[in-house]
Structures are given as C-alpha cells and as structure tokens.
Amino acid sequence: MFYYLSKIIWFGLQPSSLIFFSLLIGLVLVFLNRRGGRLLLFVGLLGILVFGFSPVPRWMMEQLERQSITTTSQGQKQPVGTILLGGFVDTVTSTASGQLMTTDSADRLLTAQLILTEFPNQPLIITGGSNPLVGGLGEAELVGAFLQKLSLKRADIYLENEARNTAQNATKTLSLIESKMPSLASGPWRLVTSAFHMKRSQAIFKKAGMDVVPFPTDFRSEALAGSSVRGYRSFALGLKDTDIVVKEHIGYFVYWLTGRL
Numbered sequence: 001m002f003y004y005l006s007k008i009i010w011f012g013l014q015p016s017s018l019i020f021f022s023l024l025i026g027l028v029l030v031f032l033n034r035r036g037g038r039l040l041l042f043v044g045l046l047g048i049l050v051f052g053f054s055p056v057p058r059w060m061m062e063q064l065e066r067q068s069i070t071t072t073s074q075g076q077k078q079p080v081g082t083i084l085l086g087g088f089v090d091t092v093t094s095t096a097s098g099q100l101m102t103t104d105s106a107d108r109l110l111t112a113q114l115i116l117t118e119f120p121n122q123p124l125i126i127t128g129g130s131n132p133l134v135g136g137l138g139e140a141e142l143v144g145a146f147l148q149k150l151s152l153k154r155a156d157i158y159l160e161n162e163a164r165n166t167a168q169n170a171t172k173t174l175s176l177i178e179s180k181m182p183s184l185a186s187g188p189w190r191l192v193t194s195a196f197h198m199k200r201s202q203a204i205f206k207k208a209g210m211d212v213v214p215f216p217t218d219f220r221s222e223a224l225a226g227s228s229v230r231g232y233r234s235f236a237l238g239l240k241d242t243d244i245v246v247k248e249h250i251g252y253f254v255y256w257l258t259g260r261l
Contacts, residue, residue, distance in 0.1 A: 006165075006254070015246055016239040019047040051242040052235025058221050058228050060245040061196060065223035068198035068216040079122070079190035079213050081181075084112040085169055085201060086128015086139035087194070088218075095136035100146040105194050107218035109143065112192055113150075115215075123184070125176060127160035127169045138162070166201055166251075167260045170208035187211035194218035196244055200252045203261040220244075 011017060023044035029037030050056050088105035102109065116124060128139030138161035147157060160176050163169040178185050188211040193201050195216035205212045220241060222228040232238035255261045 010247065010250070013250065014243045015047070015051055016243050019044050019051070019239070022047065048235050048239075052238040053231050054238070055229050055231050057232070057238045057241040057245065058230060061241050062221040062223045062227060064199070064245055064248060065195040065216070065219055065221055068195040068214060069223060077188045077211075077213055079188050080184045081123040081125065082112060082115050082119070082190040082192060082215075083125045083127065083173055083205075083212065084108060084143075085166070085191070085193040085197070086126070086143075086163070087197070089128070089139040089142055091130050091136045091139060091142065094142050100142055105218050108192055108194060111215070111217040113147075115190065115192070123156040123158060123181060124154075125158045125160060125173055125189075127163050127173050129162045129164050129168075131164075166197075166204050167208075167255065169201075170205045170210060173205075174208055174210050188213050190215045192217060194220075195223070196220060196248055200248055200255065200261070203252070204255060207259075207261045 022040045026037045026040030026042075026044055029035070030041065031037075085108065088102050088108045090101040090103055093101040112124060112126075115122075126140040126143050128143075130136050130138040140159040140161040144157065144159045158176055158180060160169070160172050163172045174185070177189075191198075191201060191205060191212040192215045195218060198214050198216045202212055202214050222230075232241075252261070
C-alpha cells in the first residue's frame with residue numbers, strides 16, 4: 001500500500017508536474033477570462049526558467065551529492081562484501097527485448113563490475129525487484145543474467161529480486177545475508193548507489209540493522225570539483241534534476257516520519 005500511495009502522491013507533488021499544472025490551469029483561466037490565470041502562467045514560466053534552464057537545479061544536486069562525499073570520507077572500515085542497489089534498469093524494455101536496458105544511472109552497474117574485479121573474493125548482492133504496476137522481470141534477475149553473459153557466473157553473486165523500494169532493499173538484503181552468509185551479517189558492507197541517493201540509503205540500511213560503508217557513484221554535478229555556474233541546454237534536463245533532488249528530500253522526511261530511518 002505504501003508503495004502505490006507514494007507513487008500517486010509523488011506524481012502530483014513533483015516540481016515538473018506542479019509547473020505543468022500551473023501552466024495548464026493558468027491557460028484555461030485566461031481562455032475563460034477568469035482571475036488568476038495570468039499569475040499562474042507567470043509562475044509556470046518562471047518555474048521553467050529557474051528550475052529548467054538556470055544553474056539552480058545543479059546547485060541543489062551539488063549540495064545533495066556533497067553530503068555523500070562527506071559521509072564517504074568518514075567510513076574507514078574494510079567491507080566484507082558489496083550491496084548494489086537497483087534503480088538503473090528499465091525492466092519493461094529489458095523484459096520485452098531480452099537484453100539489459102539501463103537508465104542514466106547505469107554507473108551503479110559499472111562501479112559494481114569494477115569492485116568485482118578489485119575484490120574477487122568478496123560476495124556481491126544485487127537487490128531490486130520489478131515494478132508491480134507494469135510487471136516484467138526483476139532488476140536483480142536481469143542484472144544477474146547479464147553478468148553471466150560476461151562470464152561472471154559466480155557462486156558468491158546473490159540476487160534479491162523482490163524489493164520495490166529502498167526500505168525493502170535493506171530488510172530483504174539483511175534477511176538474505178542472515179540466511180546465506182550469517183557469518184558476514186555484522187558487516188560492514190559496501191553500499192553502491194547514486195550519490196544523490198546515498199544519504200537516504202545509508203540511513204535506511206542503518207535503521208534496518210546493517211553496517212554499511214557508502215560507495216557513491218553516478219554523480220550528476222560538479223560536486224567533486226566545486227560549484228558550477230552551468231545552466232541546462234534543455235529545460236527537461238533541469239526539471240529532471242529538480243525532481244530527483246526534491247524527491248530525495250521528501251523521501252527522507254517521509255521515511256523519517258514513518259520510522260523507516
């Protein structure tokens with residue numbers, strides 16, 4: 001229930017939707033010669049300018065990603081294995097095509113492959129299920145099949161193919177470790193996910209009782225090099241980054257409110 005409710009509420013609250021509704025309602029009110037139409041049009045156009053073309057979304061993303069960098073510098077423990085969070089596979093097109101179709105978060109998979117090369121004796125857990133709204137194969141299942149094609153068929157690659165959100169990633173991963181690798185349950189485990197998602201992910205895994213060392217990847221800004229004054233060549237790209245940042249902040253608050261972190 002929480003999964004479906006969060007998807008419905010987020011669709012209406014995400015900044016790109018609010019800007020669209022502002023423009024649409026404003027246009028209708030202007031057409032009907034009603035009050036407030038021009039104001040809503042102005043607000044919508046200003047939203048596109050600020051959160052679509054200007055550097056503001058990039059600055060917001062930088063602040064979020066810098067938190068993952070600070071957190072990483074504090075982790076000095078030697079991990080016993082790696083946990084790769086899903087969120088980088090288009091399960092619908094992957095199921096339909098029979099090939100692994102990734103999203104723009106594919107750096108997560110590339111990072112995990114490099115870790116496998118550097119630490120060949122450590123286990124890897126891939127956690128992520130399918131989207132229940134559209135069905136199809138789960139992320140972990142699809143990635144596992146892909147790694148097998150790369151001749152990386154190993155007994156110490158474990159697939160958690162049921163989790164639908166980060167809270168389930170944490171609880172189901174812990175259950176898998178306790179059942180398959182009880183001696184490693186106390187960790188610490190290397191946690192691989194996008195830099196913008198690391199703060200919330202680490203807090204959720206800690207709440208679930210896991211000791212994780214953050215290993216952020218998929219950086220979207222110049223957080224590693226300093227602030228940027230670059231805008232966006234397309235307002236769709238700026239709105240996308242805005243949606244990502246706002247979703248993380250709202251997600252953190254909601255998970256805190258519901259006791260998930």
